[in-house]
Amino acid sequence: MTQIQTDYLVIGAGAVGLAFVDTLLDEDPDCHVTIVDKHAKPGGHWNDAYPFVALHQPSATYGVNSMELCPDRRDTRGHNAGLFPLAPHAEILAYYGKLMSERLLPSGRVDYYPLTEYLGRDGETHRIKGILSGEEQTCTVRRKLVDGTWFQTSVPATHKPAFEIAEGTRFAIPGELPALWKDTANLPDHYVVIGGGKTAMDTAVWLLEAGVPADKIGWVRPRDSWMFNRKLLQPAYHAIEDLVKFQVDLVEAATASETGEEMFEELGRRGTMLRLDENVTPKMFHFAVISEGEVDLLKRIKSVYRQGHVTKIEPGKMHFASETVDLPENTLFINCTATAVPFSVRENTGPFFNGDTITLQLAQVPFVPYSAALAAFLEANFETDAEKNALCPPAPLTDSTATYPYAVMANLMSTAILSGNEKVNAWNAKSRLHPTGPAVARMIKEGDPRLAKLATIGDTIKANMPGVIRLGMAAKEIHENSQPGWKAA
Numbered sequence: 256m257t258q259i260q261t262d263y264l265v266i267g268a269g270a271v272g273l274a275f276v277d278t279l280l281d282e283d284p285d286c287h288v289t290i291v292d293k294h295a296k297p298g299g300h301w302n303d304a305y306p307f308v309a310l311h312q313p314s315a316t317y318g319v320n321s322m323e324l325c326p327d328r329r330d331t332r333g334h335n336a337g338l339f340p341l342a343p344h345a346e347i348l349a350y351y352g353k354l355m356s357e358r359l360l361p362s363g364r365v366d367y368y369p370l371t372e373y374l375g376r377d378g379e380t381h382r383i384k385g386i387l388s389g390e391e392q393t394c395t396v397r398r399k400l401v402d403g404t405w406f407q408t409s410v411p412a413t414h415k416p417a418f419e420i421a422e423g424t425r426f427a428i429p430g431e432l433p434a435l436w437k438d439t440a441n442l443p444d445h446y447v448v449i450g451g452g453k454t455a456m457d458t459a460v461w462l463l464e465a466g467v468p469a470d471k472i473g474w475v476r477p478r479d480s481w482m483f484n485r486k487l488l489q490p491a492y493h494a495i496e497d498l499v500k501f502q503v504d505l506v507e508a509a510t511a512s513e514t515g516e517e518m519f520e521e522l523g524r525r526g527t528m529l530r531l532d533e534n535v536t537p538k539m540f541h542f543a544v545i546s547e548g549e550v551d552l553l554k555r556i557k558s559v560y561r562q563g564h565v566t567k568i569e570p571g572k573m574h575f576a577s578e579t580v581d582l583p584e585n586t587l588f589i590n591c592t593a594t595a596v597p598f599s600v601r602e603n604t605g606p607f608f609n610g611d612t613i614t615l616q617l618a619q620v621p622f623v624p625y626s627a628a629l630a631a632f633l634e635a636n637f638e639t640d641a642e643k644n645a646l647c648p649p650a651p652l653t654d655s656t657a658t659y660p661y662a663v664m665a666n667l668m669s670t671a672i673l674s675g676n677e678k679v680n681a682w683n684a685k686s687r688l689h690p691t692g693p694a695v696a697r698m699i700k701e702g703d704p705r706l707a708k709l710a711t712i713g714d715t716i717k718a719n720m721p722g723v724i725r726l727g728m729a730a731k732e733i734h735e736n737s738q739p740g741w742k743a744a
């Protein structure tokens with residue numbers, strides 16, 4: 256058994272662990288970091304992703320602080336035309352590979368153990384195991400253990416469906432669809448997409464863009480979802496007016512509403528949130544971002560099944576708890592039921608900084624890499640856990656229209672706390688993962704006249720804060736009661 260020594264032992268080389276390490280290296284020039292991950296390559300769940308997945312947010316604020324991910328141009332074709340690019344999964348993997356091989360490892364301060372599982376600790380000694388070698392090693396951590404696995408991201412390739420699949424049923428995960436061309440004599444007569452989330456949307460868009468007629472596609476959507484309109488969430492320097500509109504819409508809609516559901520209806524009227532069917536009230540909100548072009552495409556699919564969850568599939572039949580639907584015998588069922596981030600993880604919410612352990616969670620919803628980088632900045636620049644935790648109380652991972660106002664309220668409070676701190680403010684201004692920091696800094700430097708418009712947002716937020724708090728507190732109660740045991744830290 257060999258012995259490793261390090262300052263920080265980071266579990267997970269996904270978006271979260273890597274955003275943390277990247278910022279820590281800059282902020283603490285003396286530390287040594289060891290990263291362990293079960294995957295063979297950096298990038299976490301992106302290693303298991305279906306080939307046509309892309310970020311659903313513009314790439315500009317995804318990744319790590321030290322490396323750009325996004326070309327500074329707009330897409331000219333397809334459903335994202337006119338908007339800034341969304342990195343496809345191959346680009347994301349290449350990005351994280353480059354980060355590891357050209358920045359982290361050459362720094363001489365990072366050791367990376369792929370195909371390695373963190374097993375746990377016996378007091379001060381942490382145990383890791385090479386997955387293929389079976390060899391165990393111990394690791395002495397001089398400073399802290401950093402848990403980059405809190406989100407427990409789930410993707411179709413590693414997710415087991417909860418319904419029965421009868422023998423002889425044609426069944427696929429999204430990643431298998433691009434190979435359909437290899438067997439043209441055996442193409443399906445019909446396709447059924449199972450799932451109501453972003454993976455199902457991506458899959459349905461892929462089928463339509465690949466040329467499958469809309470009337471050959473069925474879609475099981477137990478619940479409909481509201482989605483952010485991507486047009487309003489473009490890189491801040493290029494679209495600050497849209498971001499201002501987005502923020503103003505959120506707080507004004509909160510003031511005008513008695514419930515989260517009403518708030519979404521109002522945001523829908525303003526074009527800030529989008530849905531797939533005007534006649535259905537969505538109950539779900541998982542922070543998905545979509546373009547108007549994608550929504551137009553998806554509306555072409557008319558066979559939508561809302562009978563609840565599928566219990567069994569078999570050739571030519573699909574069963575729900577109290578109904579069976581007949582389908583063409585040669586239907587291909589596509590499983591899109593994995594929840595990217597299982598919302599049960601909120602059970603594990605606690606302080607970011609707790610003695611010798613840092614648990615990377617959300618400081619601002621849904622800014623996953625920014626939150627991890629912020630934790631690294633706080634770790635390196637503030638002394639006590641109390642100081643650090645006061646600057647980043649964990650944000651609530653809400654999952655429904657009823658509870659989202661709680662996340663809106665928490666984000667505004669977090670912004671107020673963070674922007675009240677001079678050191679954090681200065682760091683935000685140069686942090687590319689921050690949605691507005693560097694853009695505003697650049698505008699100030701250039702004396703941009705758009706700053707005048709931006710300056711009015713503070714007054715609008717202040718004027719609407721009573722409404723935000725009223726609705727947010729009611730949503731907080733629903734959120735906490737919807738899963739006994741969960742408590743805001």
Ligand SMILES: Cc1cc2nc3c(=O)[nH]c(=O)nc-3n(C[C@H](O)[C@H](O)[C@H](O)COP(=O)(O)OP(=O)(O)OC[C@H]3O[C@@H](n4cnc5c(N)ncnc54)[C@H](O)[C@@H]3O)c2cc1C
Nearest residue numbers: 267269270271292293299300310311312372373406408595
């Ligand atoms: C299809 C899809 C698209 C998404 N698009 C976006 C987007 O556009 N914008 C956005 O902000 N978010 C998006 N997300 C959310 C996504 O979850 C986060 O952005 C982010 O990638 C999560 O990173 P992570 O590091 O927490 O998780 P992961 O990528 O899952 O990384 C965690 C790593 O920890 C490792 N690990 C776990 N346990 C152990 C152990 N015991 N020992 C060793 N290693 C371990 C795993 O192998 C894994 O590599 C998307 C999610 C999915 C599924």
